[in-house]
Amino acid sequence: MSLWLTGIGVSRGIAIGRVQKLHGGDLEIPEYSLPPSDIDGEVVRFYGAQRRAKEQLREVRSKIPVGTPGDIAAFIDTHLLMMDDRSITEATVSHIRSQRCNAEAALRRARDALVEVFEQMEDPYLRTRRDDVEHVCTRILRVLMKTDRALAMKSDSISEPTVIVSDDITPADIILLSQQSVVAFVTEYGGPLSHTAILARSLGIPAVVGVHNARRLMREGEQAIIDGELGHALADPESLALAFYRRKQRSQAQARKKLTLLRDEPAESRDGELIHLLANIELPEDAAVAAANGAEGVGLYRTEFLFMNRKDQPSEEEQYDAYARVVSAVNGPITIRTLDLGADKQVDSGRSHGPTPNNPALGLRAIRLCLKEPEMFRTQVRALLRASAHGQMQIMLPMISNLAEFRQAAAIINTSRDELRAQGVPMAGKVPIGAMIEVPAAAIAAPMIARHARFFSIGTNDLIQYTLAIDRVDDEVNYLYDPLHPAVLQLIRMTIQAGEAAGISVAMCGEMAGDPRYTRLLLGLGLTEFSMHPSSVLEVKSVVRESSVGELRGRVGGLLERIMSGETGADPLEELLRPAS
Structure with missing residues (x-):
């Protein structure tokens, strides 16, 4: 009998294969005293x-x-x-x-x-x-414990499409399995930011996470269908279901093949609106992958990885070398986000450790920490300004919640620029400073902040969480994570409108920007700059080219008013989210 399981779809695509279970539970770790x-x-x-x-x-x-x-x-x-x-x-x-x-x-x-x-x-x-x-x-x-049998040896026998079902999967296992006949991953734990999710998306392998009791309910060797977009796992499917998903699988394969033809085409809508599609990257090597997928540049480069897994802070020279490499590697504009760490993630040489905050989610982090530790921030800023000599760079400040924070951070950047100029250090003539809008207060105060910032970038991951007061990596409440919540849409629209009124660009760098299901809605809200994982660029470009931006903007305004008034049906956005005919 067929069994239908539901989890969180984290890597789109349809896969059909035989179940293979891995890692049957936690290790039973022995403990004993030694002479x-x-x-x-x-x-x-x-x-x-x-x-x-x-x-x-x-x-x-x-x-x-x-x-x-x-x-x-x-x-x-x-x-x-x-x-x-x-x-x-x-x-x-x-x-x-x-x-x-x-x-x-x-x-x-x-x-x-x-x-x-x-x-x-x-x-x-x-x-x-x-x-x-x-x-x-x-x-x-x-x-x-001498239980380190190589996964590759176990997988050598895989000769037909296989669906891996596990409690969790290590990055090393994912890499090895991706070179076998594995077509999908199903895990009992995890969320959109888990290793399985990130690596599966990078490798283009369908994956569903958070499927509780999957190892117990799915049988070894039985056939399974995985829908990585909707988050479904269908075990022992009937013939009609199998035929339906095989047709859907072939259709998706044909669509992916067509997408490669769009790589060098502009992201221009049917009515001539040019949309800018950028990539989120973490390493200089990712710049080539982004360009190969048709990205015009980089909309988000994270810097906190330089500060992790070490006991000291990276020096100005070390940071400059890292930033210069990535700026030089990007053929186009690049937005670099300043340090986004919190008090409980600070390296040992940072500020003295105080008491553990009662609510770390609302504590000292990102720009708040940088302003609390100005020397650490100034070191990073000097390295960034020096790296600006190698390309089209702009600096983005994370976790801005009020104008005072932005002005204080901008003052440190401007002072550092004056010092470097006095020392004759090469750097770009202009390095725009922008704000990441990820706190509801910043979205509401966007008209005020826009008079001082040179650009905005909407970080939907945190904006949605803070707006809805939920933790999307918590299995108990992540079902409430809803990018289409009316309050979230209102905050996005307010930010975009504030940018338009002030004449500054507004981008979006959260996961919502890379999900083609939301592209038409975001176009209708007035978004013209999207930044996403490189693998999503061509899909979003395809939707842009099939859409009429003018028509969408006309429809979305009225639709949001109806949504906020509560006069619409259960799925007021359903028609808008459907692909253009």
């Missing part, structure tokens, strides 16, 4: 397992095909760095020596302490990086 004479030997055993785990990761990295998006290799590089992180290695050795326990138990204690720290982080993207800690420690634990 003093065995302590040194246990430390040696731990370091040996750490070295073996690093060798495994290097082997996985060597198998990544040339031309694969850079963010895929970045996951492995991050895990390799974390293998040497003192928060893991020194803490584990300390537990072995002080508590005279075996390496497995010591590593588990070090892992649990780190995971607790990450779980307190307010930024959803960074909070899900607790997975990195889990995966790195689990790999070492499997070596220690």
